Amino acid sequence: MTAAIGQPLDRVDGHAKVTGAGRYSAEIALPGLAHAVLVTSRIPSGRVELIDTYDAERAEGVLAVLHHLNLPKGGSVPPLLPSLFGAAASGQTFFPMQDEVIHYAGQHLAMVVAETLDQAEHAARLVRVTYQETASITTVEQGRDRAYEAEKIFAGFIPGRIARGDAAAALDRAQVTVENTYYCAANHHNPIECSATTAVWEGDRLTLYDATQGPNATLHTVAELLNVMPSHIRVVTDYVGGSFGCKAMIWDHPALAALAARAVHRPVRLALSREQMFSSVGHREEQEQRLTLGADRDGRLTAIRHHKLSPTSHFDDWAEPSLGVASQMYACPDYEGVYRLIKANTMTPTFTRCPGEASGMFVMETSMDELAEKLDLDPLELRLRNYAETDPGSGNPWSSKGLRDCYRRGAELARWSERDPRPGTQRDGNWLLGWGMASSGYPVTPPGNPQRARARIFADGSAVVQSSFSDIGTGSATAMTQVAADGLGVPLERMRVQYGDSDLPNTAAAVGSAGAGMVSAAVHIAATALRDQLIAQAVADEHSPLHGADPRQVVVSDGRMALRDRPGTGETYAELLQRSFMPDAEALGTWNPPGMDTPYGTMTFGAQFAQVAVDPDLGLCRVRQLIGVFDPGRVLNRKTAHSQLMGGMLWGMSHALLEGTIMGPDGRWANASLGEYLVPVNADAPDVVIETIETTDTVVNPLGVKGVGEVGMVGTAAAIANAIWHATGRRHHRLPITIESLL
């Protein structure tokens, strides 16, 4: 039997997805189901003076209209803590409908519950809100004068100022410097499935069908918000229609759905509209970054100064860590990084695919390209001269690093050495052609809590592995089936993985590209524990052909235990269990992750190459090819891993050329729809070449899985911007790069 791990197995949930049979969280059919619709604030700052619900309450089918004057109060808002810690994980430390104060446009002010969705939507329009508006700040430009240096950001985990050596002095001494100010527009995740929760009370027990990256994150957050014991809540997440970070933290709607259901004594579905998705589940904040690189004439970096300025909410000091990976990519003795914030009338920004890595590495990798130009060096050679043999921040060795191989292989695929380094020299009709490259990196972060899975085998030899994680489209359920099959030693078709349910053994939320690594650890430990338990039983059983054997000499394949050097001697799991009158056997596996202070730098690396064609008369940019080579440690499923990396790279293309949420002069997002917030369509997406360099990593987790969920996006935008420079001779420091800026 060949190993299942690594095989390009089709998705185990694929049949349900291509037939439309899979039920997402807003598709659970329940008797007596009622529908809730939110009423949101039209102003960014002020007070609700009057909320008139007279007509709404009398509209046909309406069961309740809930708002700050009548919503039952519950528990307390838990602190903002990343859901990778496995505990309650509020997206922001604000819960709406508790008083009349309005902090941001789109804030949830009222909730109408009715028999049908149409009735609820109609009645929601009948709720009349009278506002008392006050002055607001919603952009970097408006708040620049009020910026402050953050003490800490990112839930308190990252200091607002990070320094080693003396960057200012080193920059003064530098033989060459490159200094630029960059701007990145705000982004919204926009998974095609809008967030939704269906809430069902049975007595004092609550079941939530919730679109979430972490069923347990939903459970713990709602438990605190409603002051309900965690043991009384179950969260079911069978299918999630994409997330990209907006379902990583827990926002107010699951708790509101539960409150609505309690108020009307019926199951209630609360599904956000597309427009509400722009002001209900966080965003990637608008940001300005100023980066100064200092180097000697050979191109060796001597100093990096990287400052970021961005708006956050009134309640939380949040900035995506844009300085992080950019500060770890190259060896450099002197460094200064500073996060400055502006209190603004927006909700708390949140994780958006490659939170900080994408924006920070756009900045770093564009400046590196300019440095190469200034020094008349090949951009790839410049990166090799600054290759970080150890983690520049801590000085620790890397747990694994295959970046040199990624550069080499990527350059080979892109035929980089044949590139004429002079910009604006290649044409295809009216199209100017250019090639650009950039480095990629995404940190490997351990979860904060032990990860668990349970393996169970039945007397017919079939098996199930259970763990609570949700599969948001990454393919984790498929990969875990492979890990479980190999661990227990049974064929794939006899292994099932049950997941997406907080009643199953505990895991943290599948966020930060950490899902495959941490869940595979628990699944592997559970499956091998069950294997070892059955081997121990066999060698102790005088009726077993393996009786008296050294358990270390017993191997399992295809559901059969046998001696390593005498494969003829052995028996199947099924034979052992049936003879022992055991209908099943099971084992729990627990992985205790290494702490955050592991003495290693841990990162997935990669190299990206892009070819673009620019029509300078029409301001059009077409990405003709993307090439990415990554070192994600062990690849659990080649097919789904490549899809993750491909999706990430196309997200990077989108970040470069399309995506930007625009704040209107009225303090509301001006393009809150899929018609006006541009994302790639099929015709925008070029073919993508992806290869992986499999490195062995014995530090990060038992199977050495570093993760593929996000690294694909890191560096793509810079590779494209650098290719545009190569095509046209013009640099771009603002994302997205629009037609206007290309003209």
Added chain:
Amino acid sequence: MVASHLPDAVQGPGRVDVVLNVNGATHVVRIEPRVSLLDCLRDHMNLTGAKKGCNQGACGACTVWVDKRRVVACLTLAIACEGREITTIEGMADNGSLHPMQKAFLTEDAFQCGYCTPGQIMSAVALLAEGHAGSDAEIGEWMSGNICRCAAYPNIRTAIRDVRDGVGGVRGATG
């Protein structure tokens, strides 16, 4: 059967009986005339294969066929579909056996989260019938009404090519 619902008959604004032919079966639903075909399928007929992504015709997740033509069900009134033949993703598999396009999507990993997938498949099958699958560029253009936020686009093109060329979805891994 549709005679009582001739266009000049005033219906609504209250609930009325609407007779719909979906995937070859006749259904009578009691809905308000303002109910979209998408909400009718999902909330009144328990056919949730057609997805709601934007409810304003921008994403294509709700793509179904009306008289074999692809339409966005969120911008189509259910009551306007009386007397027409509606086909949804639930009607694509033949007696439990997947349509070749469904098989090709599975084999080529032409989706990740799966939420846009029913709409993509309804579009893809119609695209072949329309004769719009001549080249990758043509496929890309005529599939651009269906957004895939996971960005499985290159694999979607491959799946469509597989069915067009009769490959039957037997290719190996991507890359």
